[in-house]
Amino acid sequence: GIQVEQSPPDLILQEGANSTLRCNFSDSVNNLQWFHQNPWGQLINLFYIPSGTKQNGRLSATTVATERYSSLYISSSQTTDSGVYFCAAANTGFQKLVFGTGTRLLVSP
Amino acid sequence: DGGITQSPKYLFRKEGQNVTLSCEQNLNHDAMYWYRQDPGQGLRLIYYSQIVNDFQKGDIAEGYSVSREKKESFPLTVTSAQKNPTAFYLCATRQALNTEAFFGQGTRLTVV
Numbered sequence: 001g002i003q004v005e006q007s008p009p010d011l012i013l014q015e016g017a018n019s020t021l022r023c024n025f026s027d028s029v030n031n032l033q034w035f036h037q038n039p040w041g042q043l044i045n046l047f048y049i050p051s052g053t054k055q056n057g058r059l060s061a062t063t064v065a066t067e068r069y070s071s072l073y074i075s076s077s078q079t080t081d082s083g084v085y086f087c088a089a090a091n092t093g094f095q096k097l098v099f100g101t102g103t104r105l106l107v108s109p
Numbered sequence: 110d111g112g113i114t115q116s117p118k119y120l121f122r123k124e125g126q127n128v129t130l131s132c133e134q135n136l137n138h139d140a141m142y143w144y145r146q147d148p149g150q151g152l153r154l155i156y157y158s159q160i161v162n163d164f165q166k167g168d169i170a171e172g173y174s175v176s177r178e179k180k181e182s183f184p185l186t187v188t189s190a191q192k193n194p195t196a197f198y199l200c201a202t203r204q205a206l207n208t209e210a211f212f213g214q215g216t217r218l219t220v221v
C-alpha cells in the first residue's frame with residue numbers, strides 16, 4: 001500500500017518565523033489531508049488537498065500529485081501553532097487514509 | 110450540536126476484559142473508520158465501514174471487533190486477544206468518496 005513520509009520530524013521556531021512542512025507519498029493519491037493535533041489529542045482539519053494550492057489565513061498548502069509530495073506553509077508562526085502536524089493520503093477505492101508519523105512543532109515566545 | 114461523539118473520553122480496563130468504545134455521528138456520513146494512535150506515532154487503521162451492515166479489516170484488526178447496525182453508530186470492541194490495548198483511539202467519518210474525513214475527540218484506553 002501507499003507509504004507516507006513527513007519531514008522534518010521535529011521543528012522549533014521563534015514566534016513570528018515561517019516554516020515549511022513536507023509530505024512525500026509513494027504512489028498516486030486521490031485523497032490528501034493535513035491535520036493539526038492539539039495537546040488534548042484532537043485532530044483539527046487544516047486542508048483537504050489532493051491537488052493544487054489552498055490558503056487559509058496564515059496557512060497554505062500545495063500538493064503536486066505528479067511529483068508525489070505535499071507541503072504545508074505556516075507564516076508568522078504563533079505559540080498556538082504548536083503541536084503535531086499530520087499528513088494523510090489515500091489511493092484506494094475505499095480511500096483508507098494512511099498517516100505519516102507527523103512533524104512536532106514547537107513555537108516559543 | 111452536530112458532529113462526531115466518542116465516549117468515554119478516558120477508559121480503564123483490567124487485563125482479560127473486553128471493552129467497547131462508542132462512536133456516534135449525526136452528520137449523515139456513510140463511511141466510518143477506527144484508528145489507533147500510540148505515543149509519538151501516526152494513526153493506524155483498525156476497521157472501516159462504507160455502509161450499514163458492512164465493514165472491512167484495516168491494517169491492525171487483530172484483537173478488535175466492530176459492528177455497523179445503524180448508520181449513526183460504529184462501536185469498537187477491544188477484546189482480551191489484543192495484546193497491547195493501551196492507546197488513544199480515534200473515530201472518523203466521511204460523507205462519500207473524494208471528500209474529507211473528520212475525527213472525533215478520541216478515547217484514551219489504559220489497561221491496568
